[in-house]
Amino acid sequence: MKLQLGQTDIFFPVPAALIVGSFENKVDVATIAWVGMVSSTPPTIGISFDKSRYSLSLIRQSGYFTVNIPSADYYKETDYCGIVSGRNTDKASVAGFSYYHGTRTKTPIIKECPFNLECKVTKEIELGSYIMLLGEIVETYIDEDKTIVQNGRAKIDIEKVNPLVYCATVREYWKLDKKVGTAFNAGKDIVQNELGERNGQ
Numbered sequence: 001m002k003l004q005l006g007q008t009d010i011f012f013p014v015p016a017a018l019i020v021g022s023f024e025n026k027v028d029v030a031t032i033a034w035v036g037m038v039s040s041t042p043p044t045i046g047i048s049f050d051k052s053r054y055s056l057s058l059i060r061q062s063g064y065f066t067v068n069i070p071s072a073d074y075y076k077e078t079d080y081c082g083i084v085s086g087r088n089t090d091k092a093s094v095a096g097f098s099y100y101h102g103t104r105t106k107t108p109i110i111k112e113c114p115f116n117l118e119c120k121v122t123k124e125i126e127l128g129s130y131i132m133l134l135g136e137i138v139e140t141y142i143d144e145d146k147t148i149v150q151n152g153r154a155k156i157d158i159e160k161v162n163p164l165v166y167c168a169t170v171r172e173y174w175k176l177d178k179k180v181g182t183a184f185n186a187g188k189d190i191v192q193n194e195l196g197e198r199n200g201q
């Protein structure tokens with residue numbers, strides 16, 4: 001039995017990303033859940049802001065933003081950045097976040113967030129009361145201590161990153177539990193079974 005909930009914006013899981021925008025000497029951070037990767041070549045991320053957001057106004061002036069993924073330990077600070085506007089408050093300093101300059105843009109990343117992206121706005125799309133920005137990812141950062149070396153290469157250790165997970169409109173923060181499988185591989189068992197059945201085995 002399925003319950004119909006009507007036209008909603010309930011969606012999960014999504015990130016509770018901290019988006020930083022800056023212009024001249026002004027800098028702001030806002031919590032944004034409407035974030036998603038929309039292309040791999042070129043790597044492009046889409047983020048949607050209500051038109052009233054102060055962070056959006058800074059991003060539109062500079063043409064750059066950074067995406068910062070907090071660990072689940074920072075759910076209170078992340079929530080704070082989503083319930084207060086930065087128009088008259090330095091949210092990062094109140095929340096205990098420090099800014100760190102990346103190499104590709106003038107917009108800072110957040111040091112306390114283990115994973116960060118520097119992005120250049122490539123397109124803006126108006127969607128009712130929202131503005132969706134598409135940003136090409138120009139650099140990616142991961143805290144070194146959140147990686148493990150595998151076959152001589154640094155691999156991101158998701159358990160150490162412990163990313164904060166948000167369930168939108170249900171309004172709950174969660175954390176990840178355990179790895180259950182390897183992508184582009186786990187489905188191969190089903191492919192093999194299906195091939196076997198087709199061949200009458």
Ligand SMILES: Cc1cc2nc3c(=O)[nH]c(=O)nc-3n(C[C@H](O)[C@H](O)[C@H](O)COP(=O)(O)O)c2cc1C
Pocket residue numbers: 016028029030031032033034035048049050051052053054055056078079081082083084085086087166
């Ligand atoms: C978990 C969470 C997710 C949010 N997601 C969005 C979002 O996707 N888009 C948006 O415009 N506002 C979103 N908000 C609200 C903004 O973060 C909030 O209005 C913030 O105060 C804006 O700050 P600013 O005016 O400094 O930009 C979210 C808030 C929370 C707590």
